Amino acid sequence: MAGTTKGKRSSSKISSASHVAAKLRELAEIERDIAAFEADSVYAGLKKKHAEIKEEIDTFVIQRKNYEDDDVKITRVQGFRRSWDVGKLEQIVPRGIFKNLVTMTADPSKIDQYVREKKITAKQIKPAYVEEPNRP
Numbered sequence: 001m002a003g004t005t006k007g008k009r010s011s012s013k014i015s016s017a018s019h020v021a022a023k024l025r026e027l028a029e030i031e032r033d034i035a036a037f038e039a040d041s042v043y044a045g046l047k048k049k050h051a052e053i054k055e056e057i058d059t060f061v062i063q064r065k066n067y068e069d070d071d072v073k074i075t076r077v078q079g080f081r082r083s084w085d086v087g088k089l090e091q092i093v094p095r096g097i098f099k100n101l102v103t104m105t106a107d108p109s110k111i112d113q114y115v116r117e118k119k120i121t122a123k124q125i126k127p128a129y130v131e132e133p134n135r136p
Helices: 017-039 041-064 086-092 095-101 108-116 122-128
Strands: 066-068 073-075 080-084 129-133
Touching (some): 041 066, 041 073, 086 095, 095 108, 108 122
Antiparallel strands (some): 066 073, 080 129
């Protein structure tokens, strides 16, 4: 094994600048082989077909939330982006409080603080809370 001696352990197979140069040449050869493979029309066609089929499956699972058979189980996983609608918040909350809640966007920590201090209620500002789904 390059870069190691008997009885010593090395965390890398490369132990000198000449090894780096050799590995860079090897890497360049591999990259050329990959590029030649990807340029092959059969490979490109298979890759395109693979992407199309995967998109069809993803669309099906997203619409139906899951798919299961004897071999596989696919479940839709979806997160959400959450933010405050500043326009709605401005209409709901008194102006003096509103100025303290926002910079150019609503400040969630200040909103939480004012709710804890009972200067506004969560129910009162609920219409301004926006939750948008991420792509599953």
